[in-house]
Amino acid sequence: MAGEIPDFVAQERAGTGKGAARAARRAGMVPGVVYGGDVAPLAIQVPFNALLKQLKQGRFLATLFNLKVEGHDDVRVICRSVQRDVVKDLPTHLDLMRLKRTTRVNLHIPVEFINHAEAPGLKRGGVLTVVRADVELSVIAGDIPDHITVDLAGKVIGDTLTISQVDLPKDAVPTIDRDFVIANITAPSGLRSSDDAEAAEEDASEE
DSSP: OOOSOOEEEEEEOSSOSHHHHHHHHHTTEEEEEEEOTTSOOEEEEEEHHHHHHHHHTSOGGGOEEEEEETTSOOEEEEEEEEEEOTTTOOEEEEEEEEOOTTOEEEEEEEEEEEOGGGOHHHHTTOEEEESOSEEEEEEEGGGOOSOEEEEOTTOOTTOEEEGGGSOOOTTOEESSSSOOEEEEEEOOHHHHHHHHHHHHHHHHHHO
16 A cells, blocks of 8 residues: 655746746746645646656656645645657646545556466466556545555466456445456467367368
């Protein structure tokens, strides 16, 4: 589960609109806005290098932050979107949403697979095919899980792993109302080719 809430330090941005945003970028900052919480939106800016470092650490959109802006009370926020340059794929704007600790929010939570060595299907050369590397869950803002765990122990070739087989964190609920597939264990290509050839021979002998 999520531990101590990390700080996200930003500066209040003077002015709004495209002109002010461009000025922030020229100064090596990424403009953004903080909204929600029955409070007026707040224009902010974040040092480009600091934001890029946090983005590279991963799970940025699934992390609850303690926003610190000089002259304003600290507030819990989560990033709802990061706009990027279409050519350079670098951040150009971000939107942060204020949250109460008890607020429920939908987030994409990464999936972690464990006990690969205890899966007979993988020992036989089977392949773990991941259908969903993350799963969208409805979670409580003050208790956002770092990941959900899928146990591969005992799984054989042909097994399918679905969301109903996963022990989800407390108060976490899938946003999709059906038992969807997260991954499956498939036969290695050589074994599949052999099985297909045997099936073809059986069909031919029956004709």
